[in-house]
Amino acid sequence: MNYIIKIKPHHFIDIITSFYADRVILKPHYYYHNVHSISKTILENRNTLLEIDLGVDDICKPCIHNINGVCDDMLDISNRPKVPPLKREWNLILDTRWCERLKIDQGTIISVLEFCMLLEEGANNLLEIYKENKREYTIEREIHLKKGLKKYLTSSVIYNYGN
Ligand code: SF4
Numbered sequence: 001m002n003y004i005i006k007i008k009p010h011h012f013i014d015i016i017t018s019f020y021a022d023r024v025i026l027k028p029h030y031y032y033h034n035v036h037s038i039s040k041t042i043l044e045n046r047n048t049l050l051e052i053d054l055g056v057d058d059i060c061k062p063c064i065h066n067i068n069g070v071c072d073d074m075l076d077i078s079n080r081p082k083v084p085p086l087k088r089e090w091n092l093i094l095d096t097r098w099c100e101r102l103k104i105d106q107g108t109i110i111s112v113l114e115f116c117m118l119l120e121e122g123a124n125n126l127l128e129i130y131k132e133n134k135r136e137y138t139i140e141r142e143i144h145l146k147k148g149l150k151k152y153l154t155s156s157v158i159y160n161y162g163n
Contacts, residue, residue, distance in 0.1 A: 004049040004050065004051045004109065005038060005041065005048060005049070005050050005051070005057075005058050006050075006051045006052075006053035006057045006058045007038070007050050007051070007052070007053060007057045007058060007059060008052075008053060008054060008057050008059070008091060008095050009052060009054075009094075009095050009098035009099060009102065009104065010091065010094045010095050010098055011035075011057060011059050012042075012050060012112075012115060013098065013119065013145065014035075015035065015038065015039050015042060016042075016116065016119065016145065016148045016149050016152055017141065017144045017145040017148045018039070018144075018148060019043075019147075019148035019149075019151050019152050019157045020143075020144040020145075020147035020148040020151065022158070023158050023159065023160065024039070024157055024158065024159035024160070025159070025160050026039050026040055026159055026160065026161045026162075027160075027161075027162060031063050031064050031065060032062050032063055032064055033059050033060060033061075033062060033063035034058055034059045034060075034061060034062055034063075035059055036161070038058060038059055039159075040159075040161050042112050042152075043152075043157060043159060045112070046111070046112045046113040046116070046152075047111050047112065047113065048111065048112045049109055049110070049111055049112075050109070050110055050111070050112060050115060051107065051108070051109050052099070052104050052105060052106055052107060052108040052109075052110070053106065053107075054092060054095045054096075054099075054106050055069070056069050056070065056071060065087075070088065071087055071088040071091070073086075073087040073088075074086065074087065075087050075090060079134060080132050080133050080134060082132040083132045083133070094129060094130070097128070097129045098122075098129060101122050101128075101129065102115075102118045102119070102122045103118075104118070116149060116152065116153060119145070119149055120149065123142065123145050123146055123149060124142070125142075126138050126139075126141055126142040126145070127139075
């Protein structure tokens with residue numbers, strides 16, 4: 001794929017985080033979003049261009065929760081009462097924090113590799129970004145992000161694509 005992928009910062013970072021697994025399984029999600037196919041593109045070409053988009057991005061486009069350009073999904077916040085129940089509000093909080101940390105913004109165009117370089121510096125102390133989540137989950141998230149990033153940059157992610 002040679003087009004520019006519009007993506008929320010935390011969606012990209014979640015994809016890199018998922019690469020920590022011994023074997024990454026890329027298959028359609030029951031929400032019908034595009035995580036699996038965009039993950040494959042990222043794995044195949046680190047020069048792929050990304051355009052930072054804080055709204056409904058290319059992952060969201062086919063999602064069943066994309067209702068006329070607005071995410072209507074709700075979160076289970078029973079274990080994290082400071083998180084807003086509307087996913088789009090929580091996403092915006094996270095993406096705003098990531099943008100501030102990585103010095104990117106809506107409309108920034110950056111390659112996958114350049115984004116990963118920013119993460120080499122920016123993947124520390126995720127407790128500042130995910131401060132409303134459970135501490136132990138965030139500590140685990142940071143470990144997985146660093147491992148996924150390292151595996152991606154050393155081309156050692158093993159993955160299966162398909163159903
Ligand atoms: S943010 Fe909302 S619309 Fe986008 S993929 Fe997630 S649930 Fe779907």
